[in-house]
Amino acid sequence: MTGSRLAPTDIAVVARAQRLHGQIGLPGDKSISHRALMLALLASGRSWIRGASGGADVQSTVGILRALGATVIEEPDDEGRVTYRVLSPGPGGLRQPDALLDCGNSGTSLRLFAGILAGLPMTAVLDGDASLRARPVARIIEPLRSMGAALQGSRQDSLPPVTVTGRNPLSAVDWSTPVPSAQVKSAILLAGLRAEGTTRVREAIATRDHTERMLRARGVPVRSGITDDGGATVEIEGGVTVQTMDERVPADPSAAAFWLVAAAIHPSAQVRLSSVCVNPTRRGGIDLLRAMGADIGETETTAGGVTNEGEPAADLVARSSSLHGIDISPADTARAIDEIPVLCLAATQAEGRTTIRSVGELRAKESDRVAGILGGLSALGANVAVDGDDIQIDGPTPLQGADVDAHDDHRLAMTFAIAGLVASGQTSIHGAASAAISDPRFFDELERIRS
Numbered sequence: 001m002t003g004s005r006l007a008p009t010d011i012a013v014v015a016r017a018q019r020l021h022g023q024i025g026l027p028g029d030k031s032i033s034h035r036a037l038m039l040a041l042l043a044s045g046r047s048w049i050r051g052a053s054g055g056a057d058v059q060s061t062v063g064i065l066r067a068l069g070a071t072v073i074e075e076p077d078d079e080g081r082v083t084y085r086v087l088s089p090g091p092g093g094l095r096q097p098d099a100l101l102d103c104g105n106s107g108t109s110l111r112l113f114a115g116i117l118a119g120l121p122m123t124a125v126l127d128g129d130a131s132l133r134a135r136p137v138a139r140i141i142e143p144l145r146s147m148g149a150a151l152q153g154s155r156q157d158s159l160p161p162v163t164v165t166g167r168n169p170l171s172a173v174d175w176s177t178p179v180p181s182a183q184v185k186s187a188i189l190l191a192g193l194r195a196e197g198t199t200r201v202r203e204a205i206a207t208r209d210h211t212e213r214m215l216r217a218r219g220v221p222v223r224s225g226i227t228d229d230g231g232a233t234v235e236i237e238g239g240v241t242v243q244t245m246d247e248r249v250p251a252d253p254s255a256a257a258f259w260l261v262a263a264a265i266h267p268s269a270q271v272r273l274s275s276v277c278v279n280p281t282r283r284g285g286i287d288l289l290r291a292m293g294a295d296i297g298e299t300e301t302t303a304g305g306v307t308n309e310g311e312p313a314a315d316l317v318a319r320s321s322s323l324h325g326i327d328i329s330p331a332d333t334a335r336a337i338d339e340i341p342v343l344c345l346a347a348t349q350a351e352g353r354t355t356i357r358s359v360g361e362l363r364a365k366e367s368d369r370v371a372g373i374l375g376g377l378s379a380l381g382a383n384v385a386v387d388g389d390d391i392q393i394d395g396p397t398p399l400q401g402a403d404v405d406a407h408d409d410h411r412l413a414m415t416f417a418i419a420g421l422v423a424s425g426q427t428s429i430h431g432a433a434s435a436a437i438s439d440p441r442f443f444d445e446l447e448r449i450r451s
């Protein structure tokens, strides 16, 4: 985000809605869109990525593909989904960039490209906006260094920018990730593609598995195992060629979560969402909302809607619901990490106490989301407390429109906008333009379905 938070165009004013009704247009899944572009860069030839995200984060990844020597042609459709056609020379033909690689606001771009660059014979610098410059990178620098690449971050290697000097081949590694992070796992797997032998990543809590599924779909053997205690081990063979693909990206379940909560907490609502990714490692938000009593119908989408990545997709219908509080375990928090802000909003309208455990990682997202949730929902009249790394919310509390600060964080901006649909009076969200990071059409959809 470049605009000032207080610039008039960056404030969205949302009034209470009488009714929420209709079909919501969603962006293509952000995690899958990033990975599809990156794997297209590593495959020599033409790849097609249909129905992908056109959000600012994925645009950052597109910019980096071009800086490294790929051609990317973009065709947006009427619903804001984008088809990307990528022509890449493959890893052997990529060029050393002549400027900083700008990841903007996107942690996924920065961390996954660090893994890709670790195995390429060039030096490149990954940088981003003020938010990204405050996010931790030691978690990728350490494993990639142990594979033989040279990486340097600022502030004793703790923060971006990160300079990467790659090496080919890298050494395979057996790495246990201290924090559950699909970005860290994916960075190591992408470096593992260029390593000699078998690279293994062990996770105490299994994270989203798109990188594994998408590598397999492109001919790279990846073995995954689940441990008895809910952890996972992933192994990749180095030196295997990534093949090009023509694929379709399902809709983003993290973007869907805002509308599922909107319908569940609004007294007169029914919304429909098509072909949403319901990968078991991504459907945490849907499952937790159902556990709170949300009325969410789910119909598996048949062949056409299932991506050739092997990602299951479903059509969802959500309606006004009576919610009750639940206790969300550390593993469930990790599984729904991007949906926690809007689940906190749902909890303000649920009967009884909701406890969300081990939310520490939320402090290292696009903003300190624990502070942002506490500040924003409290300003709206909710009963929210933070106890160490746990959030406690007692409900239901009627929300009153207020001025709230999204801290230029897209998921906070959209959470507070949904709150505005049920709050009395008007809710003014500062930093609302950040919604375009993941869902540029969010506020258009919000206006369209209210009546």
Ligand code: S3P
Pocket (backbone or CB within 6 Å): 030, 031, 107, 108, 180, 181, 182, 183, 184, 186, 208, 337, 338
């Ligand atoms: C993502 C992983 C998660 C998530 C982020 C996208 C990914 O981050 O919060 O929005 O695409 O791999 P962490 O890996 O930091 O948990």
